[in-house]
Amino acid sequence: MMSLNDWIGGLFLAGGTFFMLVAAVATARLPDVYCRSHGVGKAMTLGIILMLIGCGIVVENISWWKVGLAIVFQFTTIPVASHLFCLVAYRKKVRRWSANGWVRD
């Protein structure tokens, strides 16, 4: 007894799950705190937003105002946190990775 909303929401959920996996791989494999914050910031924002849209589609009786508030909040706070990582790392002169080796500037 599956309706069309369940199918569309499930596909949104699967798309969000893919981007969560991308963020996990980025955190595990990238060499540097700058690269890692880049990977987490972009992939996590898209994944969480797709998942929230799927939640709003699948669940009946849910308030789209609260889902929209959560989407707007994630859309503003995850990039801000990602920039904070890079800002503090740059101000404190944490070494960074380049193709020729580690650079400390």
Next chain:
Amino acid sequence: MSFVELLYYVGWAGCIPGLIVGVWRIGKGPTMLDRMLGLDLLTITSVALMIVYSIHHHTEDFVELILIVMALGFFTTVAFFYYLSHLPSSYEGLSAKEEDNS
């Protein structure tokens, strides 16, 4: 088990690597910023787990909890960076060892 239910279980399984990698990065990370990044990943992945639970059980009771945990994770990050920006650059938690190349 229909295909949609299979998608829900894929959603459950896809959040597990985020949790494992977050805990591993907290333990491993060369600098303190890497550990904080692991905590951030862990917070957002737990929010994603709450969303998957809401979708799977068709319940709308957890939207406020999702909002609160999101806000807590963001303010934790900001407060910790406010503390970290007052430390000197020579603080040993901020410098990775040269031979530790991950």
